[in-house]
Amino acid sequence: MAWDTAATQQKILTAAVAEFAEHGPDGTTVERIARAAGVNKERVYNYFGDKRALFAVVLREELASVARDVPISAASPGDIGEYAGRVYDYHRAHPQFSRLLRWEGLVFDAIVPDEAQRREHYRDKVEAVTAGQRSGAISSAHSPDQLVFLIFAIAGWWSAVPQVARMISGPVNEQEHARRRDTVVRAASELATPQPAVTTPR
Amino acid sequence: MAWDTAATQQKILTAAVAEFAEHGPDGTTVERIARAAGVNKERVYNYFGDKRALFAVVLREELASVARDVPISAASPGDIGEYAGRVYDYHRAHPQFSRLLRWEGLVFDAIVPDEAQRREHYRDKVEAVTAGQRSGAISSAHSPDQLVFLIFAIAGWWSAVPQVARMISGPVNEQEHARRRDTVVRAASELATPQPAVTTPR
């Protein structure tokens, strides 16, 4: 049988994503990754360097995915709402992504692997919103970058602190998921809808 | 000098909070906690059992604090906005709380230490919003539990994924914090403001 080093590397990477997402950088052991991938531990060190380096690769591979897989359209508040809904769906369908994102936030406070490229992806979203605001279809009550971030917050917080969501809203079944998604869509849409000035009485 | 076991336990707990918040359950070592507290490692085991038990105690102690320290008022949308702002402030002023909350979300998917009491705290918030909705001052577009959760999301996501916030909005200084807080306050207020129906064109 011929060597297939690319396949070996891929198996390691897939196993690493699962392990790191589940246990985090400190809870993960290289031995478990190797066993899950069906290869020897030494292969991991040879291909990816030490554990931290592998973690960085895993983050880079996985965290660019939402930007690729969930395109934005910002021609109307309804578009923003649907975008938020899709981001919510993505978090739900890819718990590994969601967990890695949060581990990154906890471990890499300062430096993020591949920050330049990630920034690009986010810039796309912000620019789409900027265009929507310029056309008047989207509310300008918030600056575009912060509106984008609010959408992420609304869509992502559920999976970030599932325990809090459960304590507030009760056990999570299919129906509850639908309810949450609906809330996300409508809330994002609200925030994107141009308003005749919100007055804050004092 | 007399024994002061309460003080010893408190020193351990304080050190444990800092260590667990910084490094998480797996990254923390009991030895470091003991050293930081200025006591012997054995004291930790004697008073708190093993590492996981101590982690549970730390979570219980720290995570009830927001509910205690940040009361809600929901007599008007402006109240909701200000509440969201205070929650934002709390996250910023107590990064340990924020980090522990997220670690809890990652590690205790199912069971949460002291869940019953935590649920009580959240219930208070939900009930305040319910009352506000009943009086008509607060929008009923979202069910009260989900509105509360949206507020938490808007206020908390910034510190949960600081790397994303930075990549979207640039470096964080005092001015940027003020901008974020303002966004949080206004967004929460918007979501709480009764609307004459949001139309979603298709």
Place this chain on the structure above:
DNA sequence: CCCCTCACCAACGTTAACGTTGGAATTAAC
């Protein structure tokens, strides 16, 4: 057909954290 390179793995040394134990110092009880 020979040899050199490289993927692969079993086994190893080393470090570090966990959790425990035996004993010294201190307080309280009688």
Place this chain on the structure above:
DNA sequence: GTTAATTCCAACGTTAACGTTGGTGAGGGG
């Protein structure tokens, strides 16, 4: 004032993960 109980710590055994090394066998170039 002697004894029992308790706080505290230094030192220990044990486990487990990290990262490495020496060796084996497959592939390919001359």
